[in-house]
Amino acid sequence: MEPTDRAFVASARTGDAEAFRVLVERHSRALFGLAYRMTGNESDAEDVVQESFLRAYRQLGKFDERSSFGSWVYRIAVNCSLDLVRSRQRRSEAPRPAGPEMEDPIDALPATGPAPDRIALGGELRSLVAAAMARLSDAERSAFVLRHFEGMRIEEVGRALGCQPGAAKHSVFRAVQKLRRALEPAMSPVK
Amino acid sequence: MNHQHLSEEELVLRYYGEERDPADAGRRLEECGECRALYASLQRTLNVMDSLPVPERGPEFGERVWRRIESRLASRPRLWLGWAPWRWAAAGAACAGLLALAFLAGRSLPRAQSPTPVAAADPQVGERILMAAVGDYLERSQMVLVELVNADPKGPLDISAEQARAANLVSEARLYRQTAAYAGDAAVGGVLDDLERVLVGIAHEPSRISPEALEKLRERLKNEGILFRIRVLGSNVRREEEPAGAPAGQRL
Numbered sequence: 249m250e251p252t253d254r255a256f257v258a259s260a261r262t263g264d265a266e267a268f269r270v271l272v273e274r275h276s277r278a279l280f281g282l283a284y285r286m287t288g289n290e291s292d293a294e295d296v297v298q299e300s301f302l303r304a305y306r307q308l309g310k311f312d313e314r315s316s317f318g319s320w321v322y323r324i325a326v327n328c329s330l331d332l333v334r335s336r337q338r339r340s341e342a343p344r345p346a347g348p349e350m351e352d353p354i355d356a357l358p359a360t361g362p363a364p365d366r367i368a369l370g371g372e373l374r375s376l377v378a379a380a381m382a383r384l385s386d387a388e389r390s391a392f393v394l395r396h397f398e399g400m401r402i403e404e405v406g407r408a409l410g411c412q413p414g415a416a417k418h419s420v421f422r423a424v425q426k427l428r429r430a431l432e433p434a435m436s437p438v439k
Numbered sequence: 440m441n442h443q444h445l446s447e448e449e450l451v452l453r454y455y456g457e458e459r460d461p462a463d464a465g466r467r468l469e470e471c472g473e474c475r476a477l478y479a480s481l482q483r484t485l486n487v488m489d490s491l492p493v494p495e496r497g498p499e500f501g502e503r504v505w506r507r508i509e510s511r512l513a514s515r516p517r518l519w520l521g522w523a524p525w526r527w528a529a530a531g532a533a534c535a536g537l538l539a540l541a542f543l544a545g546r547s548l549p550r551a552q553s554p555t556p557v558a559a560a561d562p563q564v565g566e567r568i569l570m571a572a573v574g575d576y577l578e579r580s581q582m583v584l585v586e587l588v589n590a591d592p593k594g595p596l597d598i599s600a601e602q603a604r605a606a607n608l609v610s611e612a613r614l615y616r617q618t619a620a621y622a623g624d625a626a627v628g629g630v631l632d633d634l635e636r637v638l639v640g641i642a643h644e645p646s647r648i649s650p651e652a653l654e655k656l657r658e659r660l661k662n663e664g665i666l667f668r669i670r671v672l673g674s675n676v677r678r679e680e681e682p683a684g685a686p687a688g689q690r691l
């Protein structure tokens with residue numbers, strides 16, 4: 249049997265960096281998936297993964313050894329993603345210069361959804377989905393990711409986002425509404 | 440009859456299993472085609488969201504993260520306690536690759552709540568686009584399997600890249616099974632179930648596989664006839680995708 253996270257956490261707490269390294273190597277890819285969905289951007293997601301492990305290392309003393317390291321570091325990554333998303337929101341309140349990072353992928357698509365026969369490939373469906381996600385506001389995207397991909401109940405989403413359950417619910421609804429409007433034309437029956 | 444339509448919000452909550460009164464919502468769905476159509480549209484959208492692409496990170500990603508943060512870790516006071524228990528255990532572990540695989544295995548766990556399949560949706564609606572996605576999924580699965588079947592290593596072979604792809608495919612599997620259920624296609628559903636099992640199995644192999652273990656894996660793939668079945672299914676699906684394809688109602 250390979251040693252569990254618990255053994256590595258215990259060693260890392262005593263200052264054993266090699267033990268922490270094992271934890272980093274074990275959990276990085278899962279955190280990347282979460283961070284990518286939360287931030288919608290590869291380089292931001294990589295930053296989130298790094299920052300999450302740095303925070304985890306600093307807070308190891310606070311970690312309750314009876315709980316799972318995986319879910320603990322996951323939670324830290326959710327918070328790091330939110331911090332980044334919030335700081336992006338603040339930045340976006342200031343006028344931004346036009347640049348490639350402002351490009352909205354969905355703007356490149358025709359105003360009316362392409363006819364189903366034009367997106368006959370699964371790959372194109374996936375890029376439509378990505379474009380629809382990119383159109384959500386940061387609040388909508390993070391609430392939706394936590395509900396849809398991370399399986400959190402709406403109440404938990406509210407707690408994770410630091411808002412009332414009502415506001416979290418509203419963000420999830422708005423997200424689903426926008427996604428449905430963006431994707432439904434591509435999935436409608438052929439007339 | 441005083442039917443009150445279900446709101447979009449109520450239907451979203453139903454999809455995620457968070458509705459307050461499931462029995463009441465179920466009854467209202469049952470009695471109203473309009474409500475059912477809205478729910479079907481919502482299900483299509485949310486099911487398709489599962490295909491959201493997440494760029495792949497290879498098994499070396501964790502090591503890269505480590506290299507980037509290593510120097511930034513404020514050194515915690517080192518307590519010398521001899522060889523930490525985990526090192527003993529690690530030394531005993533048969534294969535270091537197992538560590539990475541434990542993670543792959545964890546990823547393939549299904550989500551706690553799975554949405555209910557569409558009850559009485561128009562089978563034509565959106566079927567082609569979804570079938571196209573199934574076709575693409577089958578093709579990508581086939582590529583992974585073919586690579587493994589055709590490999591002819593003289594020594595242990597590193598299959599971690601194939602495993603990462605298999606794990607990704609597993610994470611998409613739910614969407615396509617839903618699609619098949621939606622199209623009322625039990626045969627497709629059966630093949631997808633078997634394919635998912637095979638992919639999970641591949642993700643669970645050691646990442647450095649010996650020629651003997653690879654041979655065994657190949658044997659298993661052959662016995663299941665899985666490659667043949669997904670090829671046949673793939674070509675049927677592609678036929679169904681074509682705009683002037685099979686007449687309405689015809690199934691695979």
Ligand SMILES: [Zn+2]
Pocket residue numbers: 442443444445467471472473474475
């Ligand atoms: Zn109704």
